[in-house]
Amino acid sequence: MKTRGFEIVxxxxxxxxxxxxxxxxxxxxxxxxAEDFVLPSIWKSGFLKVLWLIRHGKTVNENELTQANKILKPYLIPTGIKAYMQDNEFLLLANRSSSPLKRGLILPNGIGVIDSDYYNNQNNEGEIFIQIVNFSLKDQVVKKGDRVGQGIFMPFLTVDDEKVTSSKRVGGFGSSGK
Structure with a gap:
């Protein structure tokens, strides 16, 4: 019986x-x-304009906020792999230690969590994507094969008298909260 590992989607x-x-x-x-990718810098003019307006106590309209949020959003870099593990384990996704320092790339949520039931889900076969924000001053080109994060298999604990849910995962990001 396989206990934990990676497979290609x-x-x-x-x-x-x-x-x-x-x-x-x-x-x-x-x-x-898994493929070439351009990560735009967050320091684009629409975002800077909104920061300037906020800093100077000016009104920011909804369109300007929408444009700034589009610039600031994280991007999902496909890895082309999925992870299988035991029911009481998860795969912790973390920055590579050199990514913020050398390239200005960070995981916006600090870490990512891949649950065991994400494996082979019907939405995307369980492919792992790394959420990245580029806070460097220029766009960053990520080439296929460039290391963009790291995964660490971890056990987890549950509470006494836990109410066991019968819900099943049906998709990817945000699907366990539905």
Whole structure:
């Protein structure tokens, strides 16, 4: 019986490599981009204009806010892989230590959590995407194969007398809260 590991999603067949640890003592498995990707810098004029207006106590209209939010939003970088694990485990997604320092790339939520029931979900086969925000001054080009995050398998604990839910995951991001 397999306990935990990675597989390539059908969409990428033999086009990507499975994650590996860089050294024997590395906790995280390096997750790489499955395709070329451009991550726009958040410091675009629409966002800067809204910051200027707020800073100077000016009115910001709804259209300006919408445009600024589009610039500030995180982007999802496909990895082409999925993870299987035991029911009492999850895959923690984290920044690579060099990404913020060298490229200005961060996970906007600090970490990501891949639950065991995300594997092979009907929405996207359980493909792992890394949410990234580019806070550097210029757009960043991520090439296929570039390491964009790391995944660490972790156990978790539950509370005594937990009410067990019968709901099943049916999709990807945000689907467990429905």
């Amino acid at each position: 059908t969409k990428y067949a033999d086009d990507v490599s499975l994650p590996v640890r860089s050294t024997k003592s590395s906790a995280g498995y390096d997750l790489a981009a």
